[in-house]
Structures are given as structure tokens and as C-alpha cells.
Amino acid sequence: MARSGLEEMPLFPLNTVLFPFASLSLHVFEDRYKAMVRRCLDEGRPFGVVLIRSGDEVGGQADPYLVGTAVDIVQSHTYPDGAMDLHVMGLRRFRIRDLDDEGPYLVGYVEPVEEAQLPGPARSEPVLNEAKEQFELLVERLFAKQDLNVSLGFPKDPVALSFTMANLLPLENLQKQMLLETTDTLQRVETLIPILYRQIQELEGPPFVRLTSRELADWITAN
Numbered sequence: 723m724a725r726s727g728l729e730e731m732p733l734f735p736l737n738t739v740l741f742p743f744a745s746l747s748l749h750v751f752e753d754r755y756k757a758m759v760r761r762c763l764d765e766g767r768p769f770g771v772v773l774i775r776s777g778d779e780v781g782g783q784a785d786p787y788l789v790g791t792a793v794d795i796v797q798s799h800t801y802p803d804g805a806m807d808l809h810v811m812g813l814r815r816f817r818i819r820d821l822d823d824e825g826p827y828l829v830g831y832v833e834p835v836e837e838a839q840l841p842g843p844a845r846s847e848p849v850l851n852e853a854k855e856q857f858e859l860l861v862e863r864l865f866a867k868q869d870l871n872v873s874l875g876f877p878k879d880p881v882a883l884s885f886t887m888a889n890l891l892p893l894e895n896l897q898k899q900m901l902l903e904t905t906d907t908l909q910r911v912e913t914l915i916p917i918l919y920r921q922i923q924e925l926e927g928p929p930f931v932r933l934t935s936r937e938l939a940d941w942i943t944a945n
Contacts (some may be wrong), residue, residue, distance in 0.1 A: 728819055728831035731792065732758045732769040735784035735828065739898035740771040740791045742812045743882050744889040750806040754826040759795070759806055768792040770816060770830060773899050783828065788818040789835060789903045812885075815902065837881055838906045846908055850880055853911045856918040857887050863925045884910040891917055 734755060740746050750759055762769050770790045777784030793810035800806050815835035822829040840846050854876055877883045888901045891914065904910045 725820055725831040728833055729816070731816060731818075731830045731832045732762060732767075733772055733786060733790070733818075733828040733830050734758070734769055735772050735774045735777070735786045737774055737895070738771075739773050739895055739902055740793065740810075740812045741885040741889045741898070741902060742791055742814055743877070743885050744812045745796070746771065746793070746810050746812070748806075748808040748810060750808060753804075756804055756806060758827045759798070759808065763795060763798060768794055768813060770832065771810070771812070772818075772830075773895055783823055786818070786828070786830075787899055787903075789815060789899070790818070790830075791815055791902070835903075835905060840880055840907050846880065849908055849911055849915070850883065853887065853915055853918065854883070856915060856922065857890075860918055860922050860925070863922060880907050880911070884914070887911075887914050887918075891921065893917070 734748075738746070750756055758769060761767075770792050772786035772790035774784040775787050791812040792814050794813050795808055796811050797809040798806055816830070816832035817835050818830040818832050820831040822831070857876075877886055884901075884907050888898065888910065893901075901910055901913065904913070
């Protein structure tokens with residue numbers, strides 16, 4: 723611990739958002755990040771994945787968004803040239819309060835992001851159940867195209883459920899970052915529900931009606 727009780731967190735800026743409970747595969751080849759990973763492995767400590775706000779993933783320094791996800795290194799493989807393949811798992815969110823860019827890699831001094839308490843069952847269960855039903859329907863539609871039957875097992879924890887669904891939906895990075903920064907579970911799920919509806923609708927496709935030339939006549943203007 724350092725800087726008034728803030729946790730020191732080595733940072734890996736990427737052009738992706740990683741949610742808690744989600745996994746990510748990384749190929750590490752830059753010297754600075756190889757050194758960072760070796761330190762984390764030697765000390766048994768996490769590093770933080772943060773979305774790049776500006777700058778590049780490879781080369782110079784990147785300016786990150788201030789909320790990221792600490793990850794545990796689940797598997798690692800080192801090649802003869804020192805490059806590494808990593809499989810990491812998202813653990814918990816953090817908020818950067820201070821940055822140190824003096825070393826070879828970026829270091830954040832961070833505090834936890836706390837989730838708000840979930841409302842009672844009368845308020846939360848209808849929303850959670852609707853999200854689960856729509857997500858299950860979406861998955862069924864996806865696999866029906868491949869002539870496969872699937873059975874889903876949802877996380878019992880509402881926070882894990884919300885992040886699991888967010889991770890599996892095709893969202894833009896800024897949408898994902900917004901969901902990552904949201905501290906209200908129900909608000910996160912309520913944001914996902916219309917996205918689920920749209921995804922299902924897109925899979926089913928809009929009804930197609932072929933119009934005749936007579937029906938089009940009023941819309942045609944002669945030049």
C-alpha cells in the first residue's frame with residue numbers, strides 16, 4: 723500500500739474493456755510489459771487492465787480511462803525470446819486516483835469501486851428475471867442457426883450475472899466502459915435489456931414484403 727492507503731496497481735492499457743468474472747488471452751511481447759508480468763508472477767499480485775482513452779496500445783504511453791479491472795494471471799507460457807502468452811481472469815474493479823508514468827510501464831494508485839446495495843426482491847427480481855429470459859432467448863436464437871440446442875446456467879450473484887451478460891453481448895468499447903463504471907447492478911441490467919431485445923430482433927430479421935409497381939407508383943416522380 724502507498725500514497726495515503728491507495729493500492730499500487732501495475733497497468734496494462736488496451737483497446738478493450740475487461741469485466742470482472744470475464745477472461746482474456748494476451749500475447750505480451752514488449753519489454754516493459756514482460757517485466758511487469760514477471761514482477762506480478764514473482765510477487766503473486768494482480769495487474770490492471772484499462773481501456774485506452776488516447777494513445778497507442780504498442781509503443782508510447784497511453785492515457786487510460788480511470789476505471790479498470792484487476793486481473794489474476796491464471797495461466798502463463800514464456801517463449802524462448804521472452805514473449806509470453808497469458809490467460810487472465812477479471813477479479814474486481816478499481817478507480818485510479820493517481821498515476822506514475824516515470825517507470826517503464828504505467829502504475830496506478832487505486833481504490834476499489836464499490837457496488838451499491840441491490841434493492842429488495844420486489845424491485846430487483848422482475849428486472850433480473852426479464853434479463854435472464856431475454857438472454858436465454860438470444861442464445862437459443864444464435865444456436866438455432868447452427869442447429870444446436872443449449873442449456874444455460876446463470877450466475878446466482880446479480881453482480882456476476884450483469885457483468886457476464888455485458889461481456890457476452892457485442893457492445894462498443896465506450897458502452898462497455900460505461901457499464902464497467904456503473905455502480906448500480908439494477909441500472910446495469912436495465913441498460914442491457916433493450917440491447918438484448920435489439921439483438922433478438924436483428925437475429926429474427928425484419929419482415930420483408932415485396933411491393934408491386936402499382937404500390938410504388940405514388941412514390942415515383944418522373945424527371
